[in-house]
Amino acid sequence: MELIPDYEIDDLFKKTLENKNYNKISLNFWGKEKKYLEIEAFYIKENKEVMLIVNDYTPLNRMEENFKEFLGNASHELRTPLTSIQILIDLFSERKITLEEIYNEFFPHLRKEVERMSKLVSNLLNLSRLEAGVIELQLKDVNLNEIVFDIVERLTPHISKKNLNVTLKIPERVVITADPQHLDTIIFNIVENAVKYTPPAGSIDIGVEENVNNISLWIKDTGIGIPEKDLPRIFDRFYRVSKSRTNEDGFSTGLGLSIVKKLVERHGWEIKVESEVNKGTKFEIIIPKGKDGKRSD
Numbered sequence: 001m002e003l004i005p006d007y008e009i010d011d012l013f014k015k016t017l018e019n020k021n022y023n024k025i026s027l028n029f030w031g032k033e034k035k036y037l038e039i040e041a042f043y044i045k046e047n048k049e050v051m052l053i054v055n056d057y058t059p060l061n062r063m064e065e066n067f068k069e070f071l072g073n074a075s076h077e078l079r080t081p082l083t084s085i086q087i088l089i090d091l092f093s094e095r096k097i098t099l100e101e102i103y104n105e106f107f108p109h110l111r112k113e114v115e116r117m118s119k120l121v122s123n124l125l126n127l128s129r130l131e132a133g134v135i136e137l138q139l140k141d142v143n144l145n146e147i148v149f150d151i152v153e154r155l156t157p158h159i160s161k162k163n164l165n166v167t168l169k170i171p172e173r174v175v176i177t178a179d180p181q182h183l184d185t186i187i188f189n190i191v192e193n194a195v196k197y198t199p200p201a202g203s204i205d206i207g208v209e210e211n212v213n214n215i216s217l218w219i220k221d222t223g224i225g226i227p228e229k230d231l232p233r234i235f236d237r238f239y240r241v242s243k244s245r246t247n248e249d250g251f252s253t254g255l256g257l258s259i260v261k262k263l264v265e266r267h268g269w270e271i272k273v274e275s276e277v278n279k280g281t282k283f284e285i286i287i288p289k290g291k292d293g294k295r296s297d
């Protein structure tokens with residue numbers, strides 16, 4: 001009781017002394033931080049003593065909590081578009097709306113929701129493959145300049161719509177060894193975020209720098225920024241700084257950066273982030289030359 005002042009443990013101790021048997025309890029223990037403990041009590045006949053074994057299952061319990069949150073979020077994300085589709089089917093089968101109305105009013109909306117749903121499912125699939133370790137890297141020599149250029153081109157409709165100023169500061173030829181498809185996923189997600197979280201007329205700079213040991217690719221925006229307390233969590237699955245801050249077109253699963261981080265680590269690289277609220281954010285991928293990154297001219 002001096003060591004762990006908890007009445008449940010005291011009760012367990014007394015109970016075991018009384019029934020001279022094996023007893024077990026689980027409890028949340030609040031010390032400096034919350035711990036999830038399982039405590040086993042054994043009665044030792046010879047000495048008339050009780051032996052307690054304390055198992056700390058805190059890390060396992062935290063994983064279970066994350067998983068529950070993950071399931072809750074995923075089903076919510078999937079249910080919203082499904083409900084819309086169901087309402088539409090009901091209205092149509094009861095002849096409360098015409099094909100014309102569906103075509104004009106519901107289709108644009110529905111297309112967005114279905115796209116959102118497919119994005120969630122393909123992100124989930126990617127993440128689960130990555131976690132299961134099923135994804136093999138197909139390493140090739142890739143020119144960073146070309147990959148970035150192609151991504152910016154694909155995002156041009158969104159960039160123009162928000163009147164963003166994108167500047168590339170990348171040498172014409174920076175060759176690294178990487179899986180081209182996964183490298184595309186990594187950079188696309190970071191640049192897509194920069195576009196999404198930068199208010200109209202802001203700017204995005206993308207650059208590559210090289211020193212003796214590393215090649216570093218950075219993406220810097222003048223967007224809304226990320227509060228310091230949220231920074232360590234943005235790579236968590238489904239984590240979004242604030243639901244209300246997600247973009248208007250609803251294209252946010254909170255999975256992008258968790259996939260990015262896993263892919264970066266799979267290549268043996270490192271990802272860093274710096275951010276200041278209302279000033280902007282800078283992501284940096286550090287590619288060690290000794291590992292997979294190399295440069296040729």
Ligand SMILES: Nc1ncnc2c1ncn2[C@@H]1O[C@H](COP(=O)(O)OP(=O)(O)OP(=O)(O)O)[C@@H](O)[C@H]1O
Pocket residue numbers: 123189193194197198221223224225226234239240241242245246251252253254255256257258281
């Ligand atoms: N450049 C950025 N500026 C400001 N906030 C950002 C930036 N990049 C990421 N964030 C914050 O980090 C969160 C997690 O990003 P992530 O890419 O994982 O998810 P998402 O963009 O919300 O959804 P998804 O990428 O799956 O559509 C975002 O919701 C956003 O709050």
Ligand SMILES: [Mg+2]
Pocket residue numbers: 189192193256257
């Ligand atoms: Mg994203």
